[in-house]
Amino acid sequence: MFNENLKWYFPASIPKAVQLIEQPGIILHGGGTRILKTQSRSIIGLVDICNLKLDYIKQKNNLYHVGAAVTFGKVVKFSKENNCLSMLGTALSEAASTPVRNRITIGGSIKDFPLWSNLIAPLIALDAKVEINNGSSKIIPIEEYITSGMIKTKHLVKEIIIPEDEKIIWRIKRFTLLKFEYPIFNIAIKFKFNGSLVHDAAFVITGVKNRFKRFNKAENIFMEKNLSEKLIKQAMKFIEPKFVSDYKYSSAYKEKVAKIIFEDLLLDIAGVKQ
Numbered sequence: 001m002f003n004e005n006l007k008w009y010f011p012a013s014i015p016k017a018v019q020l021i022e023q024p025g026i027i028l029h030g031g032g033t034r035i036l037k038t039q040s041r042s043i044i045g046l047v048d049i050c051n052l053k054l055d056y057i058k059q060k061n062n063l064y065h066v067g068a069a070v071t072f073g074k075v076v077k078f079s080k081e082n083n084c085l086s087m088l089g090t091a092l093s094e095a096a097s098t099p100v101r102n103r104i105t106i107g108g109s110i111k112d113f114p115l116w117s118n119l120i121a122p123l124i125a126l127d128a129k130v131e132i133n134n135g136s137s138k139i140i141p142i143e144e145y146i147t148s149g150m151i152k153t154k155h156l157v158k159e160i161i162i163p164e165d166e167k168i169i170w171r172i173k174r175f176t177l178l179k180f181e182y183p184i185f186n187i188a189i190k191f192k193f194n195g196s197l198v199h200d201a202a203f204v205i206t207g208v209k210n211r212f213k214r215f216n217k218a219e220n221i222f223m224e225k226n227l228s229e230k231l232i233k234q235a236m237k238f239i240e241p242k243f244v245s246d247y248k249y250s251s252a253y254k255e256k257v258a259k260i261i262f263e264d265l266l267l268d269i270a271g272v273k274q
């Protein structure tokens with residue numbers, strides 16, 4: 001149940017919104033899908049971001065800027081219509097349901113980062129950055145935003161910045177046993193090639209212990225080499241996702257399934273018939 005004295009605010013500028021959330025019990029409201037679920041009585045004010053002009057997707061200097069108020073649904077539509085941001089667009093198209101995707105915002109999803117997030121694994125794999133404002137503006141890599149603890153502080157997410165790169169080869173996997181369930185984990189794999197040689201790679205999983213894991217050692221195995229089944233077998237030794245058991249699945253089960261999926265996706269990219 002919400003606090004009966006809950007007050008709504010509709011500021012028209014970022015400084016005003018940031019000033020409001022400095023007060024205890026006053027938080028930002030994006031799509032409200034998480035806030036509605038928790039309905040904490042300690043929330044006494046909601047600062048809606050709808051008047052902050054953050055509902056944009058722009059392309060500038062080989063970068064996409066996606067404002068915090070953009071919904072998952074809008075990213076999916078933009079990706080399809082403009083034939084771009086394909087990894088992110090596909091990942092977000094698989095989240096929740098159409099009506100819920102039309103509510104969930106990029107800003108709320110970054111700050112919230114639920115275990116079942118469809119957003120964070122592709123953003124890390126794509127080397128995305130996040131612009132935040134807590135009185136002053138900062139742009140930081142999404143990985144650092146999470147690992148430094150910045151994610152837990154009070155701030156406004158203004159936008160995400162994603163390098164334009166249509167030349168990547170990618171795979172994603174949202175693992176659920178039933179399609180409409182929250183995913184148990186999300187995997188994002190990216191490769192960039194220079195000719196036939198791997199020039200860049202990112203293997204990321206979310207839903208694990210410590211929220212996400214990037215397998216840098218496994219990625220390094222492929223650098224400046226031809227992608228082959230032999231290298232994939234070598235890399236798999238370094239892909240050891242660690243999970244927490246829950247009421248449905250043991251950590252051992254989740255670890256086994258995640259490893260199998262990683263290997264299948266890598267073999268698929270390498271064109272190895274399975």
Ligand SMILES: Cc1cc2nc3c(=O)[nH]c(=O)nc-3n(C[C@H](O)[C@H](O)[C@H](O)COP(=O)(O)OP(=O)(O)OC[C@H]3O[C@@H](n4cnc5c(N)ncnc54)[C@H](O)[C@@H]3O)c2cc1C
Nearest residue numbers: 028030031032033034035096105107108109111117118157
């Ligand atoms: C039935 C259902 C199924 C779902 N399934 C999935 C799924 O499969 N995959 C998936 O990725 N997500 C899924 N979600 C969404 C996910 O669980 C969160 O609810 C969502 O990511 C929160 O986004 P929001 O915009 O609604 O944030 P809100 O609920 O508005 O806010 C969430 C938090 O972020 C803060 N916040 C909001 N905007 C900003 C901002 N601009 N800057 C800083 N802080 C901000 C708020 O203060 C609050 O603390 C699902 C949700 C529902 C209801």
